[in-house]
Amino acid sequence: MTPDVQPTVTRPTTVGRFVLRTLGYLPVTFFVWYFAAPVLLYPAVLIVRAIAKLALPDIVRSVEQARATLTFITALRPSGAAAGSVLTVDVDLLIYAYGLPLFAALTLAARERAWKRQLAIGYAALLPCIALPALADFLKSVAITAGPAVASQTGFVAWQREAIAFAFQFGSLIVPAVAPAVLWVALHGRFLAELRHRAGASP
Amino acid sequence: MPRFLTVFVLLLALAFGLELTPWAQAFVVTPWTDTVARVSGALMRTFDASITTSGNVIGSNASPFAVAIEAGCNGVEATLVLVAAMLAFPAPWPHRLAGIGVGVATVQVLNVIRVVTLFYLGQWNEHAFEWAHLYVWQALIMLDVLIVWVIWVKMAQSDTAPGSPRAAAA
Numbered sequence: 001m002t003p004d005v006q007p008t009v010t011r012p013t014t015v016g017r018f019v020l021r022t023l024g025y026l027p028v029t030f031f032v033w034y035f036a037a038p039v040l041l042y043p044a045v046l047i048v049r050a051i052a053k054l055a056l057p058d059i060v061r062s063v064e065q066a067r068a069t070l071t072f073i074t075a076l077r078p079s080g081a082a083a084g085s086v087l088t089v090d091v092d093l094l095i096y097a098y099g100l101p102l103f104a105a106l107t108l109a110a111r112e113r114a115w116k117r118q119l120a121i122g123y124a125a126l127l128p129c130i131a132l133p134a135l136a137d138f139l140k141s142v143a144i145t146a147g148p149a150v151a152s153q154t155g156f157v158a159w160q161r162e163a164i165a166f167a168f169q170f171g172s173l174i175v176p177a178v179a180p181a182v183l184w185v186a187l188h189g190r191f192l193a194e195l196r197h198r199a200g201a202s203p
Numbered sequence: 204m205p206r207f208l209t210v211f212v213l214l215l216a217l218a219f220g221l222e223l224t225p226w227a228q229a230f231v232v233t234p235w236t237d238t239v240a241r242v243s244g245a246l247m248r249t250f251d252a253s254i255t256t257s258g259n260v261i262g263s264n265a266s267p268f269a270v271a272i273e274a275g276c277n278g279v280e281a282t283l284v285l286v287a288a289m290l291a292f293p294a295p296w297p298h299r300l301a302g303i304g305v306g307v308a309t310v311q312v313l314n315v316i317r318v319v320t321l322f323y324l325g326q327w328n329e330h331a332f333e334w335a336h337l338y339v340w341q342a343l344i345m346l347d348v349l350i351v352w353v354i355w356v357k358m359a360q361s362d363t364a365p366g367s368p369r370a371a372a373a
Contacts (some may be wrong), residue, residue: 015357019350026342095337102342106349166223173280174219177345181284182208184349189204196357 013111015195021109029101029108037068040100040123041093045070047131059142059154061086068094072138079149087150089141096133096172099126099180106184110191118187122180129179133171140168211291218283233259236277239311243272243318261322268326270318276336278314278344282307285348292352294359302355306348313347 033040045065052060052072064071072089081087103122107115143156143164156164185192221227236259244256253265259277262269274280285306289299317340325332 015350015354019346022346026339026346030339030342098338098342101338102345106346166220169223169274170216170219173275174215174284177280177341178215178284181345181349182211186204186208192353192356195353196360 013191013195018109018195021111022105025105025108026101029104033097033101033104034094037094037097038065041065041068041097041130044093044097044127044130044134047128048135051131051135060138068092068097070134070138074142076142076146076150076153079147087142087146089138091134091137091141093130093134096130096137096176097126099129099176103180103184106180107187110184110188112188112191121187122183125183126179129175133168133175136164136167136171139164207291207293211287214287214290215284218287219280222279222283232274232277232279235279236272239277239314239318240272243315243322246315247319247322261318263326266326268322270322270325272318275341276314276318276321278311281310281314281344281348284345285310285351288348288352289355292356292359294356298355298359302351302359306351306355309351310344310347313344317344 042065045063048070049063052063059074059076061073061075064073070091070093072091074087074089076087077083078085078087100123103126104119107118107122110118112118143151143154143161151161222232240256240259240261244254244261247254247261251263253263255262255264259272260269261272286303289302289306294302321332321336321340324335
């Protein structure tokens with residue numbers, strides 16, 4: 001008696017199919033990311049709060065979250081403002097968080113068995129990559145953009161302002177884009193090896 | 204993989220630090236950015252005669268809307284990422300150089316498409332422009348870099364596989 005079992009035929013993944021799947025997932029992951037941002041980004045806000053409390057207690061009084069916008073309430077007085085008024089700085093977290101939907105789309109498109117674990121690890125690893133650039137953005141605002149009257153209250157010396165400027169540039173131009181790709185490559189070594197070694201397959 | 208990632212991150216940080224120097228800004232980044240604006244403007248003029256360019260700014264005689272191509276939109280950072288990834292991955296130098304040449308061209312072509320689409324998107328809807336500018340195109344450019352790198356790695360392995368003409372010549 002012949003067992004009534006048909007062999008499973010799966011189409012081998014090529015780079016082209018992988019790209020198409022990623023492009024198909026991107027609108028979905030962007031949609032979820034945008035509307036779930038207040039929840040998804042809350043752990044990043046906690047990281048920002050913790051660092052601000054530990055490293056900047058004289059500058060930051062509190063950090064508030066409204067949807068995906070962080071508001072830093074500082075202990076600094078705005079230039080030319082009346083006594084008692086304080087400077088607040090808004091930072092849009094989404095600018096630093098678009099790597100989340102990209103990472104999710106890449107992970108879903110790879111169709112690995114451990115995709116849920118990979119998503120969870122990637123999400124956790126990307127949170128500092130969102131929090132730190134957001135902090136650098138805030139520091140750039142108070143130490144450089146707000147002008148000398150505010151910058152002098154922060155107590156940062158010249159080399160620290162240079163470091164803040166570099167951290168802001170690196171954190172806004174490189175980290176949000178590169179972090180998801182690096183993480184995805186690091187977590188999908190087997191998938192990448194499979195793609196590379198597929199004999200005779202077209203890209 | 205750990206070695207590749209370490210070398211990649213170090214090369215990228217070094218290249219990005221060099222990019223921020225006044226010398227690199229004056230002699231590489233600014234001319235590059237102006238060229239991106241000129242090429243994008245020339246492309247748009249093939250179907251829209253109202254397009255004007257001045258330095259890094261693309262405008263239109265038919266609309267008050269204009270875009271300035273700034274850091275992050277000129278494709279320089281994406282290029283640095285791709286070059287660092289190709290230098291960090293073990294491959295023969297001819298393959299590396301060919302990959303850098305073709306890869307950089309690919310990134311720049313997509314970047315010009317980004318500039319053109321953003322220009323017209325901005326004339327149509329400011330909210331859509333912001334979304335595409337700040338989130339969607341950033342992700343697409345990095346996806347492009349990643350895919351170019353994956354294809355390049357795949358071809359590097361084909362070239363060095365036993366039996367390939369290059370492996371036989373090596």
